[in-house]
Amino acid sequence: MTTLDRDGALAEAEAGLSRGRFLGLGALAGAGLLLGRAGSARAAGIGAGDRAVLNYALSLEYLQAAFYTEAERANALKGRAAEAAQVVGAVERAHVKAFRALLGAKAIKKPRFDFQGVTEDQKKFLKTAVAFEDLAVEAYKGQAVKIRSDAVLASALGIHTVEARHAAWMRYLNGIQPAVRAFDSPRPRSEIDVVVRKTGFVVAAPRMTARKRRPKYTG
Amino acid sequence: MPLHQRAIDRTSRADLLRGAGVAFAGITALGVARLAGAADRDQDALNLLLMVEYAEVGLYSTALEGNRLTGELRSYARTVLGHERDHLAALKQTLGAAADPEPRQDFAKATRSTEAFADAAGRLEDLAVSAYNGQATGVSKKVFVAAATIVSVEARHAAWIRSIVGRRPAPDATDTPLKRDEVLDGLRDLGVQL
Numbered sequence: 001m002t003t004l005d006r007d008g009a010l011a012e013a014e015a016g017l018s019r020g021r022f023l024g025l026g027a028l029a030g031a032g033l034l035l036g037r038a039g040s041a042r043a044a045g046i047g048a049g050d051r052a053v054l055n056y057a058l059s060l061e062y063l064q065a066a067f068y069t070e071a072e073r074a075n076a077l078k079g080r081a082a083e084a085a086q087v088v089g090a091v092e093r094a095h096v097k098a099f100r101a102l103l104g105a106k107a108i109k110k111p112r113f114d115f116q117g118v119t120e121d122q123k124k125f126l127k128t129a130v131a132f133e134d135l136a137v138e139a140y141k142g143q144a145v146k147i148r149s150d151a152v153l154a155s156a157l158g159i160h161t162v163e164a165r166h167a168a169w170m171r172y173l174n175g176i177q178p179a180v181r182a183f184d185s186p187r188p189r190s191e192i193d194v195v196v197r198k199t200g201f202v203v204a205a206p207r208m209t210a211r212k213r214r215p216k217y218t219g
Numbered sequence: 220m221p222l223h224q225r226a227i228d229r230t231s232r233a234d235l236l237r238g239a240g241v242a243f244a245g246i247t248a249l250g251v252a253r254l255a256g257a258a259d260r261d262q263d264a265l266n267l268l269l270m271v272e273y274a275e276v277g278l279y280s281t282a283l284e285g286n287r288l289t290g291e292l293r294s295y296a297r298t299v300l301g302h303e304r305d306h307l308a309a310l311k312q313t314l315g316a317a318a319d320p321e322p323r324q325d326f327a328k329a330t331r332s333t334e335a336f337a338d339a340a341g342r343l344e345d346l347a348v349s350a351y352n353g354q355a356t357g358v359s360k361k362v363f364v365a366a367a368t369i370v371s372v373e374a375r376h377a378a379w380i381r382s383i384v385g386r387r388p389a390p391d392a393t394d395t396p397l398k399r400d401e402v403l404d405g406l407r408d409l410g411v412q413l
Contacts, residue, residue: 098392137371145367154396158396159393160371164370164378165375166389178382183305184372
Protein backbone atom coordinates (compact mmCIF):
# COMPACT_ATOMS: atom_id res chain seq x y z
CA MET A 1 0.00 0.00 0.00
CA THR A 2 2.79 2.37 0.76
CA THR A 3 3.85 2.50 -2.86
CA LEU A 4 0.43 2.98 -4.39
CA ASP A 5 0.95 4.90 -7.62
CA ARG A 6 4.05 6.41 -6.20
CA ASP A 7 5.50 7.68 -9.45
CA GLY A 8 2.24 9.21 -10.51
CA ALA A 9 1.78 10.75 -7.11
CA LEU A 10 5.22 12.28 -7.13
CA ALA A 11 4.68 13.76 -10.55
CA GLU A 12 1.38 15.12 -9.35
CA ALA A 13 3.05 16.46 -6.23
CA GLU A 14 5.66 18.31 -8.26
CA ALA A 15 2.92 19.91 -10.30
CA GLY A 16 1.04 20.58 -7.08
CA LEU A 17 3.88 22.50 -5.53
CA SER A 18 4.22 25.04 -8.26
CA ARG A 19 0.46 25.27 -8.59
CA GLY A 20 0.19 25.63 -4.85
CA ARG A 21 2.76 28.35 -4.63
CA PHE A 22 0.84 30.39 -7.13
CA LEU A 23 -2.58 29.50 -5.79
CA GLY A 24 -1.46 30.24 -2.27
CA LEU A 25 -0.16 33.62 -3.16
CA GLY A 26 -3.13 34.15 -5.41
CA ALA A 27 -5.63 33.73 -2.61
CA LEU A 28 -3.93 36.19 -0.34
CA ALA A 29 -2.93 38.58 -3.05
CA GLY A 30 -6.51 38.27 -4.26
CA ALA A 31 -7.67 39.38 -0.85
CA GLY A 32 -5.36 42.35 -1.13
CA LEU A 33 -6.58 43.14 -4.61
CA LEU A 34 -10.20 42.91 -3.58
CA LEU A 35 -9.58 45.33 -0.81
CA GLY A 36 -7.32 47.84 -2.48
CA ARG A 37 -5.12 48.21 -5.51
CA ALA A 38 -1.99 49.02 -3.57
CA GLY A 39 -2.35 45.72 -1.71
CA SER A 40 -1.13 47.24 1.51
CA ALA A 41 -3.23 46.82 4.61
CA ARG A 42 -3.74 50.53 4.98
CA ALA A 43 -4.76 51.05 1.39
CA ALA A 44 -6.87 47.92 1.58
CA GLY A 45 -8.81 49.30 4.50
CA ILE A 46 -7.96 46.40 6.78
CA GLY A 47 -8.67 47.50 10.32
CA ALA A 48 -6.08 47.72 13.07
CA GLY A 49 -7.42 44.51 14.64
CA ASP A 50 -7.04 42.44 11.47
CA ARG A 51 -3.64 43.99 10.87
CA ALA A 52 -2.49 42.87 14.31
CA VAL A 53 -3.71 39.33 13.60
CA LEU A 54 -1.96 39.31 10.22
CA ASN A 55 1.28 40.56 11.76
CA TYR A 56 1.06 37.94 14.47
CA ALA A 57 0.52 35.24 11.82
CA LEU A 58 3.48 36.69 9.93
CA SER A 59 5.68 36.36 13.01
CA LEU A 60 4.83 32.64 13.22
CA GLU A 61 5.39 32.17 9.50
CA TYR A 62 8.80 33.90 9.78
CA LEU A 63 9.73 31.40 12.48
CA GLN A 64 8.60 28.39 10.46
CA ALA A 65 10.07 29.58 7.17
CA ALA A 66 13.44 30.25 8.81
CA PHE A 67 13.41 26.86 10.51
CA TYR A 68 12.79 24.84 7.33
CA THR A 69 15.03 27.02 5.19
CA GLU A 70 17.90 26.55 7.62
CA ALA A 71 17.27 22.78 7.71
CA GLU A 72 17.36 22.66 3.94
CA ARG A 73 20.60 24.65 3.80
CA ALA A 74 22.25 22.61 6.56
CA ASN A 75 21.62 19.58 4.35
CA ALA A 76 21.77 17.13 7.26
CA LEU A 77 18.32 15.60 6.79
CA LYS A 78 17.76 12.40 4.86
CA GLY A 79 15.04 10.78 2.80
CA ARG A 80 11.45 11.78 3.37
CA ALA A 81 12.36 14.28 6.10
CA ALA A 82 14.62 16.15 3.68
CA GLU A 83 11.88 16.19 1.07
CA ALA A 84 9.31 17.38 3.62
CA ALA A 85 11.58 20.19 4.84
CA GLN A 86 12.03 21.37 1.29
CA VAL A 87 8.33 21.29 0.40
CA VAL A 88 7.04 22.72 3.68
CA GLY A 89 9.77 25.37 3.67
CA ALA A 90 8.68 26.57 0.23
CA VAL A 91 5.08 26.78 1.44
CA GLU A 92 5.96 28.68 4.63
CA ARG A 93 8.03 31.12 2.59
CA ALA A 94 5.03 31.59 0.30
CA HIS A 95 2.91 32.37 3.37
CA VAL A 96 5.47 34.95 4.54
CA LYS A 97 5.54 36.56 1.13
CA ALA A 98 1.77 36.70 0.91
CA PHE A 99 1.31 38.22 4.37
CA ARG A 100 4.03 40.78 3.69
CA ALA A 101 2.39 41.72 0.40
CA LEU A 102 -0.94 42.16 2.14
CA LEU A 103 0.48 44.21 5.01
CA GLY A 104 2.76 46.35 2.86
CA ALA A 105 4.60 48.96 4.92
CA LYS A 106 2.76 47.78 8.04
CA ALA A 107 4.44 44.37 7.98
CA ILE A 108 6.68 43.62 10.95
CA LYS A 109 10.32 42.92 10.21
CA LYS A 110 11.81 39.48 10.27
CA PRO A 111 13.44 38.71 13.63
CA ARG A 112 16.76 36.91 13.99
CA PHE A 113 16.67 33.23 14.88
CA ASP A 114 19.04 30.74 16.44
CA PHE A 115 17.80 27.17 16.15
CA GLN A 116 20.65 25.86 18.26
CA GLY A 117 21.57 22.99 15.99
CA VAL A 118 18.06 21.52 15.90
CA THR A 119 17.98 21.86 12.11
CA GLU A 120 21.10 19.69 11.79
CA ASP A 121 19.79 16.65 13.63
CA GLN A 122 17.05 14.60 11.98
CA LYS A 123 15.43 13.47 15.23
CA LYS A 124 15.42 16.89 16.85
CA PHE A 125 14.32 18.48 13.60
CA LEU A 126 11.26 16.23 13.31
CA LYS A 127 10.22 16.66 16.92
CA THR A 128 10.54 20.42 16.70
CA ALA A 129 8.68 20.47 13.39
CA VAL A 130 5.78 18.56 14.99
CA ALA A 131 5.71 21.04 17.86
CA PHE A 132 5.82 24.07 15.54
CA GLU A 133 3.06 22.78 13.28
CA ASP A 134 0.74 21.72 16.11
CA LEU A 135 1.35 25.13 17.66
CA ALA A 136 0.57 26.92 14.39
CA VAL A 137 -2.78 25.10 14.14
CA GLU A 138 -3.70 26.19 17.66
CA ALA A 139 -2.51 29.73 17.02
CA TYR A 140 -4.43 30.22 13.76
CA LYS A 141 -7.56 28.77 15.32
CA GLY A 142 -7.19 31.08 18.30
CA GLN A 143 -6.82 34.13 16.07
CA ALA A 144 -9.43 33.31 13.41
CA VAL A 145 -12.42 34.43 15.50
CA LYS A 146 -10.90 37.90 15.81
CA ILE A 147 -10.74 38.54 12.08
CA ARG A 148 -13.32 41.01 10.77
CA SER A 149 -12.71 40.96 7.02
CA ASP A 150 -14.19 37.95 5.19
CA ALA A 151 -11.40 38.05 2.58
CA VAL A 152 -8.70 37.98 5.24
CA LEU A 153 -10.59 35.26 7.12
CA ALA A 154 -10.89 33.05 4.03
CA SER A 155 -7.14 33.35 3.45
CA ALA A 156 -6.29 32.61 7.08
CA LEU A 157 -8.54 29.53 7.08
CA GLY A 158 -6.96 28.17 3.93
CA ILE A 159 -3.58 28.46 5.62
CA HIS A 160 -4.87 27.06 8.94
CA THR A 161 -5.72 23.70 7.37
CA VAL A 162 -2.42 23.58 5.49
CA GLU A 163 -0.64 23.94 8.85
CA ALA A 164 -2.77 21.04 10.11
CA ARG A 165 -1.69 18.99 7.09
CA HIS A 166 1.92 19.84 7.87
CA ALA A 167 1.40 18.84 11.51
CA ALA A 168 0.02 15.46 10.45
CA TRP A 169 2.80 15.02 7.89
CA MET A 170 5.55 15.71 10.40
CA ARG A 171 3.87 13.49 12.98
CA TYR A 172 3.69 10.67 10.44
CA LEU A 173 7.38 11.05 9.62
CA ASN A 174 8.12 11.08 13.35
CA GLY A 175 6.20 7.83 13.85
CA ILE A 176 3.44 9.32 16.00
CA GLN A 177 -0.29 9.40 15.33
CA PRO A 178 -1.13 12.26 12.93
CA ALA A 179 -4.60 12.93 14.36
CA VAL A 180 -4.95 12.09 18.04
CA ARG A 181 -8.13 13.91 18.96
CA ALA A 182 -11.53 14.33 17.33
CA PHE A 183 -11.42 18.08 18.04
CA ASP A 184 -8.46 20.49 17.88
CA SER A 185 -8.61 23.28 20.47
CA PRO A 186 -7.67 26.89 19.83
CA ARG A 187 -5.00 28.46 22.00
CA PRO A 188 -4.66 32.11 23.00
CA ARG A 189 -1.72 34.16 21.88
CA SER A 190 -0.49 34.63 25.45
CA GLU A 191 0.10 30.87 25.76
CA ILE A 192 1.64 30.52 22.31
CA ASP A 193 4.03 33.37 23.06
CA VAL A 194 5.23 31.68 26.24
CA VAL A 195 5.98 28.45 24.37
CA VAL A 196 7.84 30.28 21.60
CA ARG A 197 9.82 32.38 24.11
CA LYS A 198 10.89 29.29 26.04
CA THR A 199 12.49 27.77 22.95
CA GLY A 200 15.03 30.59 22.82
CA PHE A 201 14.90 30.33 19.03
CA VAL A 202 13.99 33.99 18.57
CA VAL A 203 17.09 35.98 19.50
CA ALA A 204 16.01 39.43 18.36
CA ALA A 205 12.37 40.43 18.47
CA PRO A 206 10.89 42.15 15.43
CA ARG A 207 9.76 45.74 15.67
CA MET A 208 6.02 45.75 16.12
CA THR A 209 5.64 49.05 14.30
CA ALA A 210 7.02 50.11 10.96
CA ARG A 211 10.17 52.24 10.97
CA LYS A 212 9.44 55.81 10.05
CA ARG A 213 12.79 57.53 9.93
CA ARG A 214 14.67 55.40 7.47
CA PRO A 215 13.64 55.87 3.88
CA LYS A 216 12.47 52.66 2.27
CA TYR A 217 13.60 51.70 -1.17
CA THR A 218 11.55 49.19 -3.06
CA GLY A 219 12.00 47.54 -6.41
CA MET B 220 10.72 21.34 29.17
CA PRO B 221 11.82 21.27 25.54
CA LEU B 222 9.27 22.48 23.01
CA HIS B 223 8.88 19.14 21.27
CA GLN B 224 8.27 17.29 24.53
CA ARG B 225 5.64 19.73 25.58
CA ALA B 226 3.74 19.47 22.33
CA ILE B 227 3.68 15.70 22.38
CA ASP B 228 2.56 15.59 25.98
CA ARG B 229 -0.38 17.81 25.20
CA THR B 230 -2.19 15.22 23.16
CA SER B 231 -4.24 13.93 26.04
CA ARG B 232 -7.85 12.99 26.39
CA ALA B 233 -8.33 16.01 28.60
CA ASP B 234 -7.64 18.17 25.57
CA LEU B 235 -10.17 16.25 23.56
CA LEU B 236 -12.85 16.84 26.12
CA ARG B 237 -11.92 20.46 26.49
CA GLY B 238 -12.06 21.07 22.75
CA ALA B 239 -15.29 19.29 22.09
CA GLY B 240 -17.03 20.23 25.28
CA VAL B 241 -16.37 23.94 25.23
CA ALA B 242 -17.08 24.48 21.57
CA PHE B 243 -20.24 22.47 21.37
CA ALA B 244 -21.67 23.30 24.77
CA GLY B 245 -21.70 26.84 23.45
CA ILE B 246 -23.87 26.22 20.44
CA THR B 247 -26.04 23.54 21.94
CA ALA B 248 -27.05 25.86 24.75
CA LEU B 249 -28.58 28.16 22.17
CA GLY B 250 -30.95 25.43 21.22
CA VAL B 251 -32.84 24.35 18.17
CA ALA B 252 -35.29 27.23 18.31
CA ARG B 253 -32.60 29.72 17.48
CA LEU B 254 -31.21 27.61 14.67
CA ALA B 255 -34.63 27.00 13.19
CA GLY B 256 -35.44 30.67 13.30
CA ALA B 257 -33.12 33.52 12.57
CA ALA B 258 -29.93 31.64 11.76
CA ASP B 259 -30.87 29.88 8.53
CA ARG B 260 -27.32 30.35 7.35
CA ASP B 261 -26.01 28.42 10.35
CA GLN B 262 -28.51 25.65 9.76
CA ASP B 263 -27.70 25.34 6.06
CA ALA B 264 -23.98 25.24 6.78
CA LEU B 265 -24.31 22.68 9.56
CA ASN B 266 -26.59 20.46 7.47
CA LEU B 267 -24.14 20.46 4.57
CA LEU B 268 -21.32 19.51 6.93
CA LEU B 269 -23.61 16.86 8.42
CA MET B 270 -23.77 15.22 4.97
CA VAL B 271 -19.97 15.21 4.85
CA GLU B 272 -19.75 13.56 8.26
CA TYR B 273 -22.43 10.98 7.33
CA ALA B 274 -20.37 10.10 4.26
CA GLU B 275 -17.18 9.76 6.30
CA VAL B 276 -18.78 7.55 8.93
CA GLY B 277 -20.40 5.52 6.13
CA LEU B 278 -17.21 5.04 4.14
CA TYR B 279 -15.08 3.99 7.10
CA SER B 280 -17.78 1.75 8.59
CA THR B 281 -18.31 -0.03 5.26
CA ALA B 282 -14.58 -0.47 4.74
CA LEU B 283 -14.04 -1.88 8.23
CA GLU B 284 -17.07 -4.19 8.01
CA GLY B 285 -15.68 -5.55 4.75
CA ASN B 286 -12.72 -6.69 6.83
CA ARG B 287 -10.29 -6.22 3.97
CA LEU B 288 -8.15 -3.54 5.52
CA THR B 289 -4.92 -4.51 7.23
CA GLY B 290 -2.00 -2.83 8.95
CA GLU B 291 -1.63 0.90 8.64
CA LEU B 292 -4.80 1.40 6.62
CA ARG B 293 -6.87 -0.51 9.17
CA SER B 294 -5.58 1.46 12.13
CA TYR B 295 -6.09 4.69 10.18
CA ALA B 296 -9.70 3.75 9.38
CA ARG B 297 -10.48 2.73 12.97
CA THR B 298 -9.05 5.89 14.50
CA VAL B 299 -10.60 8.21 11.95
CA LEU B 300 -14.01 6.50 12.17
CA GLY B 301 -14.01 7.29 15.89
CA HIS B 302 -13.32 10.96 15.16
CA GLU B 303 -15.98 11.17 12.46
CA ARG B 304 -18.58 9.59 14.76
CA ASP B 305 -17.80 12.26 17.36
CA HIS B 306 -18.13 14.98 14.71
CA LEU B 307 -21.43 13.54 13.49
CA ALA B 308 -22.82 13.34 17.02
CA ALA B 309 -21.79 16.91 17.75
CA LEU B 310 -23.40 18.26 14.57
CA LYS B 311 -26.61 16.26 15.11
CA GLN B 312 -26.88 17.43 18.68
CA THR B 313 -26.39 21.02 17.62
CA LEU B 314 -28.98 20.85 14.87
CA GLY B 315 -31.50 18.91 16.95
CA ALA B 316 -34.80 18.57 15.11
CA ALA B 317 -33.41 20.76 12.31
CA ALA B 318 -30.94 18.04 11.30
CA ASP B 319 -31.49 16.62 7.82
CA PRO B 320 -31.97 12.83 7.71
CA GLU B 321 -29.14 10.50 6.81
CA PRO B 322 -28.93 10.19 3.02
CA ARG B 323 -28.78 6.84 1.23
CA GLN B 324 -25.20 5.88 0.65
CA ASP B 325 -23.55 3.14 -1.38
CA PHE B 326 -19.85 2.66 -0.77
CA ALA B 327 -19.57 -0.77 -2.40
CA LYS B 328 -17.54 0.70 -5.27
CA ALA B 329 -15.41 2.88 -2.99
CA THR B 330 -14.50 -0.13 -0.82
CA ARG B 331 -14.17 -2.85 -3.48
CA SER B 332 -10.38 -2.94 -2.93
CA THR B 333 -7.88 -1.43 -0.54
CA GLU B 334 -6.63 0.85 -3.32
CA ALA B 335 -10.18 2.02 -4.07
CA PHE B 336 -10.74 2.69 -0.37
CA ALA B 337 -7.49 4.64 0.03
CA ASP B 338 -8.34 6.73 -3.00
CA ALA B 339 -11.91 7.40 -1.82
CA ALA B 340 -10.75 8.25 1.72
CA GLY B 341 -8.17 10.71 0.39
CA ARG B 342 -10.75 12.39 -1.83
CA LEU B 343 -13.36 12.53 0.93
CA GLU B 344 -10.98 14.01 3.53
CA ASP B 345 -9.76 16.66 1.06
CA LEU B 346 -13.41 17.38 0.26
CA ALA B 347 -14.24 17.71 3.96
CA VAL B 348 -11.49 20.31 4.45
CA SER B 349 -12.76 22.34 1.50
CA ALA B 350 -16.38 21.96 2.62
CA TYR B 351 -15.70 23.26 6.14
CA ASN B 352 -13.52 26.10 4.83
CA GLY B 353 -16.25 27.00 2.34
CA GLN B 354 -18.92 27.24 5.04
CA ALA B 355 -16.81 29.21 7.53
CA THR B 356 -17.71 32.69 6.39
CA GLY B 357 -21.13 34.16 7.07
CA VAL B 358 -22.03 31.85 9.94
CA SER B 359 -22.44 32.90 13.56
CA LYS B 360 -19.37 33.09 15.73
CA LYS B 361 -20.45 30.09 17.80
CA VAL B 362 -20.86 27.86 14.77
CA PHE B 363 -17.58 29.14 13.38
CA VAL B 364 -15.66 28.32 16.55
CA ALA B 365 -17.17 24.84 16.71
CA ALA B 366 -16.50 24.07 13.03
CA ALA B 367 -12.93 25.32 13.40
CA THR B 368 -12.23 22.63 16.01
CA ILE B 369 -13.22 20.00 13.42
CA VAL B 370 -11.75 21.29 10.15
CA SER B 371 -8.10 20.96 11.18
CA VAL B 372 -8.76 17.37 12.27
CA GLU B 373 -10.14 16.67 8.79
CA ALA B 374 -6.96 18.21 7.38
CA ARG B 375 -4.88 15.92 9.60
CA HIS B 376 -6.85 12.92 8.30
CA ALA B 377 -6.28 14.06 4.72
CA ALA B 378 -2.53 14.36 5.28
CA TRP B 379 -2.47 11.02 7.11
CA ILE B 380 -4.13 8.99 4.35
CA ARG B 381 -2.01 10.77 1.74
CA SER B 382 1.11 9.84 3.73
CA ILE B 383 0.07 6.19 3.89
CA VAL B 384 -0.35 5.89 0.13
CA GLY B 385 2.73 7.95 -0.71
CA ARG B 386 0.97 11.05 -1.98
CA ARG B 387 2.13 14.48 -0.90
CA PRO B 388 0.25 15.29 2.35
CA ALA B 389 0.08 19.05 1.77
CA PRO B 390 0.23 19.69 -1.97
CA ASP B 391 -0.74 23.37 -1.92
CA ALA B 392 0.21 26.50 0.01
CA THR B 393 -3.44 27.07 0.85
CA ASP B 394 -6.58 24.88 0.92
CA THR B 395 -9.21 26.15 -1.47
CA PRO B 396 -12.77 26.43 -0.11
CA LEU B 397 -15.54 24.73 -2.08
CA LYS B 398 -19.07 25.96 -2.63
CA ARG B 399 -22.12 24.00 -1.53
CA ASP B 400 -22.88 22.55 -4.99
CA GLU B 401 -19.27 21.49 -5.48
CA VAL B 402 -19.33 19.69 -2.13
CA LEU B 403 -22.58 17.90 -3.04
CA ASP B 404 -21.14 16.87 -6.42
CA GLY B 405 -18.05 15.50 -4.69
CA LEU B 406 -20.19 13.50 -2.27
CA ARG B 407 -22.30 12.08 -5.13
CA ASP B 408 -19.15 10.99 -6.94
CA LEU B 409 -18.17 8.98 -3.87
CA GLY B 410 -21.49 7.16 -3.52
CA VAL B 411 -23.79 9.44 -1.53
CA GLN B 412 -27.27 9.54 -3.05
CA LEU B 413 -28.29 13.17 -2.73
